[in-house]
């Protein structure tokens with residue numbers, strides 16, 4: 601897809617998600633949720649998921665979004681903090697604003713599967 605190409609394909613997405621993970625790890629608003637997380641797996645899974653969601657050739661092999669986030673009691677403001685972390689990462693990678701907005705729109709749809717569970 602055009603969005604997959606605009607993100608730099610598999611390598612671009614892996615690199616973008618690495619920056620995203622670093623932003624999360626430095627964010628005291630959300631870090632408590634990630635204290636016992638296998639960050640290497642999280643990076644691999646989020647990259648694979650994004651690659652599939654944007655129309656790339658990947659197949660997401662991770663857990664269902666509702667199941668994995670249930671019991672975390674993720675708030676709207678924590679969700680928004682994660683979105684901010686992604687925007688920061690996308691800015692670092694100098695992605696066009698239209699590309700950023702397309703990815704944000706796709707991820708925003710997961711709000712209901714993640715917040716308040």
Ligand code: HEM
Nearest residue numbers: 630633634637645646649662663668674678679682707710
């Ligand atoms: C658009 C929003 C989000 C997406 C697309 C997303 C996606 C994912 C994916 C793909 C995984 C990996 C699942 C696996 O390992 O099989 C995951 C795990 C996780 N997510 Fe999210 N997530 C989102 C928002 C959030 C938010 C807002 C938080 C907390 C503030 C959060 C906390 C976690 C944690 C802690 C894990 C690791 C669970 C574990 O390994 O035990 N996520 N998420």
